[in-house]
Amino acid sequence: MIPRVRFAPSPTGYLHVGGARTALFNWLYARHHGGTFVLRIEDTDTDRSSADMVTGILDGLRWLGLDWDEGPEVGGPHAPYFQSARLDRYRAGARQLVDEGKAYRCYCTAERLQAERQAAEARGEGWRYDRACLGLSAAQVAAFEASGTPHVVRFRVPDEPTGFDDAVKGRLDFDGAHIEDLVLLRSDGHPTYHLSVVLDDVDMAITHVIRGDDHISNTPKHVLLFEAFGAAVPRFAHVPLILGADKKRLSKRHGATSVTEYSRLGYLPDAMVNFLALLGWSPGGDREVMTRTELVEQFALDGISGGNAVFDTEKLDWMNGQYIARLPIDELAALVAPELLTAVPDAAIDPRDPWLHRLLELLRPRARRLTEFAGQARPFLVATVSYDDEAVKKHLAAPDIAAHVAALVEPLRTLEPFDEAGVEAVVRATAAAQGIKAGALIHAVRVAAVGRANSPGLFEVLVLLGRERTVERLERLLTFLSSRT
RNA sequence: GCCGGUAUCGUCUAGGGGUUAGGACACGUGGUUCUCAGCCACGGGACCGGGGUUCGAAUCCCCGUACCGGUACCA
Numbered sequence: 143m144i145p146r147v148r149f150a151p152s153p154t155g156y157l158h159v160g161g162a163r164t165a166l167f168n169w170l171y172a173r174h175h176g177g178t179f180v181l182r183i184e185d186t187d188t189d190r191s192s193a194d195m196v197t198g199i200l201d202g203l204r205w206l207g208l209d210w211d212e213g214p215e216v217g218g219p220h221a222p223y224f225q226s227a228r229l230d231r232y233r234a235g236a237r238q239l240v241d242e243g244k245a246y247r248c249y250c251t252a253e254r255l256q257a258e259r260q261a262a263e264a265r266g267e268g269w270r271y272d273r274a275c276l277g278l279s280a281a282q283v284a285a286f287e288a289s290g291t292p293h294v295v296r297f298r299v300p301d302e303p304t305g306f307d308d309a310v311k312g313r314l315d316f317d318g319a320h321i322e323d324l325v326l327l328r329s330d331g332h333p334t335y336h337l338s339v340v341l342d343d344v345d346m347a348i349t350h351v352i353r354g355d356d357h358i359s360n361t362p363k364h365v366l367l368f369e370a371f372g373a374a375v376p377r378f379a380h381v382p383l384i385l386g387a388d389k390k391r392l393s394k395r396h397g398a399t400s401v402t403e404y405s406r407l408g409y410l411p412d413a414m415v416n417f418l419a420l421l422g423w424s425p426g427g428d429r430e431v432m433t434r435t436e437l438v439e440q441f442a443l444d445g446i447s448g449g450n451a452v453f454d455t456e457k458l459d460w461m462n463g464q465y466i467a468r469l470p471i472d473e474l475a476a477l478v479a480p481e482l483l484t485a486v487p488d489a490a491i492d493p494r495d496p497w498l499h500r501l502l503e504l505l506r507p508r509a510r511r512l513t514e515f516a517g518q519a520r521p522f523l524v525a526t527v528s529y530d531d532e533a534v535k536k537h538l539a540a541p542d543i544a545a546h547v548a549a550l551v552e553p554l555r556t557l558e559p560f561d562e563a564g565v566e567a568v569v570r571a572t573a574a575a576q577g578i579k580a581g582a583l584i585h586a587v588r589v590a591a592v593g594r595a596n597s598p599g600l601f602e603v604l605v606l607l608g609r610e611r612t613v614e615r616l617e618r619l620l621t622f623l624s625s626r627t
Numbered sequence: 628g629c630c631g632g633u634a635u636c637g638u639c640u641a642g643g644g645g646u647u648a649g650g651a652c653a654c655g656u657g658g659u660u661c662u663c664a665g666c667c668a669c670g671g672g673a674c675c676g677g678g679g680u681u682c683g684a685a686u687c688c689c690c691g692u693a694c695c696g697g698u699a700c701c702a
Binding site for chain 1: 628630632633639640649650651663664694696697699700
């Protein structure tokens with residue numbers, strides 16, 4: 143059997159990391175088995191859904207590289223993929239169950255139900271719908287209809303136990319007596335989630351439902367509905383939730399929660415995918431950094447762990463650093479160029495420039511996020527660097543430091559060729575001649591070159607800057623030092 | 628309250644009737660070195676508690692505890 147899986151977000155918010163991981167697991171499962179990944183938008187809650195949110199979710203999936211085979215924009219044999227466009231189908235489904243005696247109309251007021259529920263809660267008890275409308279006579283129904291009393295359609299939950307074999311949790315059993323007669327169709331004629339998911343999964347021939355843990359207690363209801371519609375019950379896999387560092391459900395106060403936000407913060411989609419895949423799933427060995435292809439090859443439902451997982455930003459950062467280190471340099475340049483331009487608007491940035499590539503090569507071992515490049519690259523892009531106070535205090539304190547730096551200017555001006563080995567030889571020889579440690583001179587020159595106390599290796603830095611700018615910056619430092627005293 | 632789930636280093640996890648309980652992130656120490664980062668080496672750090680089954684339990688079973696989810700005319 144070729145699996146058909148689906149990701150069915152409701153557009154009541156952006157694509158958050160939990161949803162993204164659910165989508166990823168579905169995608170990995172589909173790709174691993176050569177199946178079909180369906181994207182469906184669950185927008186039956188019209189009050190809370192919006193078109194903008196749909197766009198946001200689509201963009202998030204695209205950014206992660208999770209392409210869908212059927213769904214919005216690409217269409218497919220089971221279109222439309224928006225629940226809001228299938229309302230008639232849900233009504234027909236509800237009617238069918240009513241006709242078959244598997245569901246019934248309920249005229250109870252929301253007020254009454256709410257009062258019952260509150261009263262029960264006050265007593266410290268639970269409350270399920272009391273089936274007041276289950277045994278209505280034809281005359282009673284006619285009376286309600288004649289008076290125009292609105293009604294919902296409720297599913298008649300059988301009193302027997304139900305259960306299913308979850309691919310992650312194992313056998314799960316529920317007592318029908320604990321499940322209330324859930325509403326299928328609201329009084330405004332809109333379906334509830336339970337009706338629409340099941341009908342969609344039936345119509346779209348979904349074979350595997352991979353979704354969040356929070357749906358476990360809905361699943362027996364869904365199983366019952368699949369059976370009521372005479373459809374095959376798909377296989378379920380309930381994946382644990384993602385929590386914040388405080389072990390609470392991930393929310394805004396944990397910082398970034400939308401994948402779009404992670405893209406803005408300088409994370410690479412591949413890193414995000416790799417990290418998310420490992421949150422709650424393991425290939426079984428010691429593998430951590432894996433390509434998309436490897437993830438697809440390795441992915442299996444039985445590798446999903448049972449417990450909730452804490453979203454560890456530190457590890458994400460590390461993972462991102464791994465991907466930054468491995469990214470082809472021209473791709474890195476293309477990604478970073480816009481940020482460099484923002485930081486230094488008048489810089490001449492060409493993503494294909496070998497000089498830029500060299501700069502990024504020097505910078506990337508110390509970068510964990512793309513957004514860090516602009517700051518680190520700045521001294522190399524501006525005409526004149528500004529000196530960091532701390533760096534000046536620390537490395538330019540020696541009284542005759544100016545003389546030592548000055549001694550470097552001529553040798554560097556005439557050095558041929560101006561390469562790393564040559565620059566290093568000159569710097570070390572000068573330090574020796576001046577009777578100071580090479581490190582002291584290096585630190586001073588670093589401040590002259592980049593204005594800071596740290597940077598990539600100084601000789602690489604100077605060569606990258608080139609002879610002219612190197613000399614220029616040394617002289618500028620000398621001017622600065624003389625003006626200071 | 629009721630229903631369901633989960634429990635291995637701080638975090639993500641591997642493993643699983645007999646192991647020195649493995650890896651990764653983070654942390655600490657040392658090395659490389661001109662700084663920072665990186666890289667390399669080393670180190671500290673875990674089977675929730677109690678019973679039971681068994682020659683032997685972290686692993687299987689039960690109870691407890693904690694945490695999570697659900698308990699809607701939300702999804």
